[in-house]
Amino acid sequence: MVRVRQIMKDEGEFLDAAKVSDLEKGAMRSVELKGIYVLIANVDGRFCALDDRCGxxxxxxxxxxxxxxxxxxxxxYAQFDVTTGQKVKDPVTESFKGMDKLPEEMQKFLIFAKKLVDPVKTYDMQTHEVRVEGNKILVRI
Ligand code: FES
Known part of the structure; x- marks a missing residue:
């Protein structure tokens, strides 16, 4: 698999990314660490981190x-498992219901946009190791 950025396990340093008390179960937030947007999610009390840029x-x-x-x-609407970074559902790029009722120029634009989007491959997401210390969520970058 081709990836733009490859991070090896045990590489990088743990950075203070968020507070446990600010991220209740089922919540997620974006933080910027070393110029990288990272999504931190609380999945039933387990904190996960992955790049916050769709694959x-x-x-x-x-x-x-x-x-x-x-x-x-x-x-x-592509979907990813935040615990593994794996893509679980491809993007939806089909025409939508009622598109034929839009002005002709808008329909042409949407058809053109679909031609651009359809061949774009969707990659799994890069995950990041997470450590919790007290109220701190640390993410390895
Ligand atoms: S940018 Fe995320 S599904 Fe297209």
């Missing part, structure tokens, strides 16, 4: 929704 077209996953351990991208 499809870089939308911020933290602006999507978290359901259990599955985050859904707000842009084309």
């Amino acid at each position: 499809h077209m870089n939308a911020l996953l933290s602006m999507g929704t978290l359901n259990g351990k599955i985050v859904t991208c707000p842009f084309h």
